[in-house]
Amino acid sequence: MSWQIRIEHSTGYRYAAPVISSYNETRIIPQTAAGQLTLEATVRTEPTAATYRYWDYWGTQVTAFDLHTPHTELVVTGRSVVRTAPARPGPSDGPNWQALADGSITDRFVEFIRPSRFTTDHPELAETARELAARHTPAEFVPAVGEWVRQRLTYRPGTTGVHTSAVDAWQQGEGVCQDFAHLALVLLRAVGLPARYVSGYLHPSTDATIGETVVGQSHAWVEGWLGDWWGFDPTNGVPAGQQHVVVARGRDYNDVPPLLGVYSGGASTSLGVTVAVTRMS
Template identity: 30%
Template sequence: MRLSVDHVTRYRYEAPVRGVQQSHRLTPADFDGQKVISWAVDVSGGIKGGTFRDGAGDRMQAWSVPGPVEEVTVTVRGTVETNDTAGVLKGLRETVTPACYLIETQATEIEGTLQALADAIEADGPLALAHKLSAAVSRAVAYKPGVTHAATTAAEALALGEGVCQDHAHVLIACARARGLPARYVSGYLFTAKDGTPHEAAHAWAEIHISGLGWVGFDPANECCPDERYIRLGSGFDAQDAAPIRGIARGQVAVAPEALDVEVQVVAGAQQAQGQSQ
């Protein structure tokens, strides 16, 4: 499937700041299920800095915007050819050991209810366990926008029983780690016109490492493994670590708070999929 992305992020400040520094994980990598046809990232008034690939195979790009500045717009446009690999991540060049993804973070801390959810699953082998854990998370956390926020932890989302794709991914990651399976957070895009479900085009899911098979993606929000509808941007220990854009504004940010607006569209051919504004 050939998918095209139009992703615009705007940062606005009530008063000018002295400058903005950003680190981007906004360029997808090539692997067996994904080939980049064209891709461009632009930052209004920005100066491109250094770039490198981290140990997980993600391309990192630095940008700086000299001030004074009141608005910064990050525009991403590109086209990717995708194939269904049944969720198995093949052909991505990585150097980090999967065992490092057993480390807990604040967002994925294994609290008692998460441990209990994980321990309740019986399965014959790690792959079957991963599938059953994902299904259990889908049942335990209903998809409902607006009830959680960026800092909501896996334990908090499970207690609420509601959340969005970020929460589903965090809960699954915590449960997998609780059972000794390395797991990580994945950010990307989802073409949703196939089933019409109201999920964001900017999407997130989890990957669980299965010995002898490698990383396998699981999307509890959609009760499936990633297929040709998904574009994978990058990964990390949790949502904050895998964020497509991370940055800081220099200046009196407390006096000049930041307003954020995001618009994402994913299209296949001439058909428009999903747009999301926040």
């Protein structure tokens, strides 16, 4: 059964001295793609700024804006209504390992097979990936990797940051959804399975009450290519489904930051991030 979800995402900064100019881009508008339809989406800034939109290289909708009046706070709020689809079971007849090694596949998906900034190679992780792959088909391998990651990482907010690599989180043994996704990507790519990072939102309840607004989460999971892209959430050990709202995709977090910019002014302090979600149907 599909869900209709309303999301309000607010993030901001306070500055020690007035900011004279700033140039910013935000990735907080959910995508319309297979399994998801964005019905409404707006982005508002305080102070008010004119915005324009474009799609980046990875297919994510970016809202860009700049400010040239002095300000000591910046708040960006995205509001959207999205229809999501139930989780799809993993394909039973996807490509085998030999097919994934074919040059037509490796060339087509080279950017999702090679290491990236936060998903660097590591010999021990590569060996683990090969051992898992030897016991599973590609379709079985994706959830098997998710289970392996959940056994090695403890979910603990505040122990890692946005610049923590998969290897660092693995050696530390704890992290958040971003780290679970990054570590899963290292293993998936180590055996040549194309895999990409997904960022978005998660409704925390599997049996959400219609009309009730609750605290949601900015979230990250992965998609593996099994003849088609298939989403799996290694943090929760489930396929991506109606609770998951896709905003951006890329090689890792570096391709999908929710708010990014440069400015001239005083040092900044985060005002925090809030996400409110409401299941509407």
